[in-house]
Amino acid sequence: MNYSKAKTPKLAFIVTALLMLQSIVALSQTNIQLDLYKPGTEIAKLKFSSADTKEPVLISVKNADxxxxxxxxxxxxxxKKLISFTKLSEGTYFIDMEDSKGVVRKVLVKGENGLTIEKENYYFRNLITLKENDKKLLVKFNSNLNQPVTIRIMDNEGRILHEMSDITANSHTSLYNLSMLLHGTYNISLVSGDYVSSRTIQL
Structure with a gap:
C-alpha cells in the first residue's frame, strides 16, 4: 500500500445521538468498595468483583498530575488490596480500575486530618465495534468524569483521518461509514483527560 500517493478519503459521519450504555458495563460501579483500613489510618482497603475473569483489570494509583x-x-x-498513603504528600489521589471497556475511578484526598475517600464512583465506559459486512464503525461512551472527550480515527502511519473534540455530553454515540477507506489497519481512540481507550481494527 502506497500511502504517499493515496488520498485520504473523507469519512462519512452518519449519525450522532445520546445513549446510555448500561449494557456494556462489565466492571460494575456498584461492586467496588473502598474504605479506610482502620479509622484514623492512611491506609485504604480496596475490594471489587469482576464479571469477566478472562480479561485482566488494571489497577493503578495516580496523583493529581x-x-x-x-x-x-x-x-x-x-x-482485595491494602494501599498505603502514609509516605505520600498531602493532595488528591486516584485509584483507577481499567478494562477494555473503560475505567472506574475512586478519589481520595490526603490532608491535615488524614485520608478521606469520596463516596461517588467516577467512570468512563465505552464500546467500539465494527460491522464487517458494511464497514460501519460504532463508537459509544458513557462518562461522569466531567472532562471533554475526543474521538480520533488514525491510519497505521499515525495520520488523523477524523477527529471530534470537546464532546461534553455524558453519553454519546457516533456511527461512521469506513467503506471508502483503503484496506489496512486503523486505530480508534477515545481520550478524556489522562484516560485513553483505543482499539485497532482491520479493514
Whole structure:
C-alpha cells in the first residue's frame, strides 16, 4: 500500500445521538468498595468483583498530575488490596480500575486530618465495534468524569483521518461509514483527560 500517493478519503459521519450504555458495563460501579483500613489510618482497603475473569483489570494509583505511583493487573474474581498513603504528600489521589471497556475511578484526598475517600464512583465506559459486512464503525461512551472527550480515527502511519473534540455530553454515540477507506489497519481512540481507550481494527 502506497500511502504517499493515496488520498485520504473523507469519512462519512452518519449519525450522532445520546445513549446510555448500561449494557456494556462489565466492571460494575456498584461492586467496588473502598474504605479506610482502620479509622484514623492512611491506609485504604480496596475490594471489587469482576464479571469477566478472562480479561485482566488494571489497577493503578495516580496523583493529581496523572503520574502512576502503583499498578498491577488482576484476573481474580474477587480482588482485595491494602494501599498505603502514609509516605505520600498531602493532595488528591486516584485509584483507577481499567478494562477494555473503560475505567472506574475512586478519589481520595490526603490532608491535615488524614485520608478521606469520596463516596461517588467516577467512570468512563465505552464500546467500539465494527460491522464487517458494511464497514460501519460504532463508537459509544458513557462518562461522569466531567472532562471533554475526543474521538480520533488514525491510519497505521499515525495520520488523523477524523477527529471530534470537546464532546461534553455524558453519553454519546457516533456511527461512521469506513467503506471508502483503503484496506489496512486503523486505530480508534477515545481520550478524556489522562484516560485513553483505543482499539485497532482491520479493514
Amino acid at each position: 496523572g503520574i502512576t505511583l502503583f499498578s498491577e493487573k488482576s484476573k481474580a474474581e474477587q480482588y
